[in-house]
Amino acid sequence: MNRSTILLVDDEKEITNLLEIYLKNEGYQLLIANDGLEALELLQSNAVDLIILDVMMPRMDGIQACIKIREEKQMPIIMLSAKGQEIDKITGLSIGADDYVVKPFSPLEILARVKSQLRRYRHFSGNDVKSENEIVIDELVIHLTQHRVSVDKIPIKLTPREFSILYTLAVNRGRVLSMEQIYEAVWEEPFYESNNTVMVHIRKIREKLEKDPSSPQYIKTIWGIGYTIE
Template sequence: MTDKETVLIVDDEKEISDLIGIYLKNEGYAVLKASDGLEALEVLKKSEVHLIILDIMMPKMDGIQACMRIREEKNMPIIMLSAKSQDMDKIMGLSTGADDYVTKPFNPLELIARVKSQLRRYTRLNIPNEKKKDEIDIGNLSINVATHEVIVDGKEVKLTPREFDILELLARNKGIVFSIEKIFESVWKEDYYESDNTVMVHIRKIREKIEMNPRKPQYIKTVWGVGYKFEN
């Protein structure tokens, strides 16, 4: 990976910390280490960390306390490590904000697989704002503004430029009712004429392409006497 993602290993057992570090570095990750919860909090103040592997049983500040403190400010994935395998220990670890729980002794390859899985999820949820502006996801409908692609139930749907503009307008403003006049003037950039049914025709065509049942639309709802809105 070009921009290395950084993993913080928090464990007072040096052999385990070193072993995990070797596997992570082999996968291209940058590695930071701390031997207890207090030291981990200091590392987080100074360095950008994308995932934490956090042992529960440690001196000074254990993993449960550290996890609770970290979650007050940070949302990166946390994988708990523990020699205990009882369900209550797992529940306690996960209820304090951990994303995953691995019992010692563990297979390092399994731990690495979990690291990759958590980082993929974290990356998806934290896409930079510039990318988010280009993508609108509602239910089974995905709209990519940059590429003008519309995906419904995993299949691409072809819309005309005007249809796409109407869909984007409504989808960006979920729950807000737009009058036919407002839609026309926003999309066509012209004055609306009372007898013009252009918008209604376009709405009908959009529904035929994105709705499972155009007569009972899931996405674009008619607000009688007012206009249209995208279902929130």
């Protein structure tokens, strides 16, 4: 039986009722909030493994809530939105969401994404790692078992998705990975040509890791090919 706790944040009763059925049927424990403020209150008193967060809500919307959550919490966040334009997806991913699903959606799709996010988060947070392990690249240290990153001994807060991308590049150090290779390794789904998701995440990682993101020390761009950690 799955014991992971999911916080579902949406003001549309039909959506929460539908997802509640599917998620509970898979054994997940569920907390439900109707807006961002209620979600933040629940996070103060409950241990949550993943958040499904709608964008358009009263009082505090999903964008504001995601920003507040990311100040302290690092669990996966899947954003839901009726807005499917590329700029809307980029905005959601830029503020710390790990995935972005456009309404209307299939409950089975959400369930698959939940399982994928939790599986990856458990792996990189150390629950599936049997021994202490670190990757050290100059002043950058990636602590695999603790799901932590530091630069010059200063802790860096990365989202689970950002951590996965950095890990993928680090374990392939010296190789140039295309956006397609990174996407399919991290998202575990087919890449489509106009997808800027990887580029957005790389930019956010650089902003957190680098002293000068415009001249990065760690993640290098190989124009026309992809990215590498040398």
